[in-house]
Amino acid sequence: MQIGNIFSGISSLGIGSRVVLWTLGCLKHCPGCISPEYQFFDKEKERSVEDIIEELKEYKFDGVTISGGEPFLWSKELKELVKLIKKNFTDDILIYSGYTIEELYAKNDKDINYILKNIAVLVDGPFVQSQLDNVLLRGSKNQRILVMNPKYLKPYQEYLKQEKVVNLVKQGRAMYVIGVPIEGMQDAMMSLMEESDYE
Numbered sequence: 001m002q003i004g005n006i007f008s009g010i011s012s013l014g015i016g017s018r019v020v021l022w023t024l025g026c027l028k029h030c031p032g033c034i035s036p037e038y039q040f041f042d043k044e045k046e047r048s049v050e051d052i053i054e055e056l057k058e059y060k061f062d063g064v065t066i067s068g069g070e071p072f073l074w075s076k077e078l079k080e081l082v083k084l085i086k087k088n089f090t091d092d093i094l095i096y097s098g099y100t101i102e103e104l105y106a107k108n109d110k111d112i113n114y115i116l117k118n119i120a121v122l123v124d125g126p127f128v129q130s131q132l133d134n135v136l137l138r139g140s141k142n143q144r145i146l147v148m149n150p151k152y153l154k155p156y157q158e159y160l161k162q163e164k165v166v167n168l169v170k171q172g173r174a175m176y177v178i179g180v181p182i183e184g185m186q187d188a189m190m191s192l193m194e195e196s197d198y199e
């Protein structure tokens with residue numbers, strides 16, 4: 001599967017300290033998408049699931065968040081990844097999708113069904129710029145934070161009472177804003193970066 005980035009120590013995309021992976025490729029092209037750099041496929045960024053698991057062994061974390069791009073475009077590999085994350089690390093796996101859960105179930109795909117049955121949370125639906133929202137984990141009001149594992153219902157209800165946060169991560173000369181930005185933040189960051197010498 002193609003992976004755009006992996007960061008550890010992230011607190012803005014789920015409970016505790018998390019590893020966040022971004023898959024590459026998305027067919028939606030929502031206006032105002034907060035991660036346009038992950039919308040396109042790139043064969044150079046191909047990685048095996050086993051290789052990703054080996055990298056995860058280098059980190060200490062409470063949960064894993066998988067965003068994109070559209071993770072479900074990689075459903076076969078994603079199923080293996082979910083299976084191995086559960087086996088080796090944690091079942092607190094949160095996945096973002098631009099598809100609604102109804103659209104995912106309608107695909108009647110055994111890998112997708114396995115994923116939905118085995119993750120803690122699905123944040124579903126595309127980003128809709130005209131419906132901006134300030135709730136943690138989601139960018140627009142149409143998106144739903146669906147707790148798929150009852151064990152995580154209370155912990156995520158508590159987590160969602162907090163104010164929206166983002167993490168700033170510097171990688172080389174690039175600065176990444178990790179999390180779902182509050183309204184206006186994306187523009188402010190772009191201006192800040194244009195004024196500085198960040199790429």
Ligand code: SF4
Nearest residue numbers: 026029030033069098
């Ligand atoms: S579904 Fe998500 S990644 Fe795809 S274009 Fe929309 S906001 Fe961007």
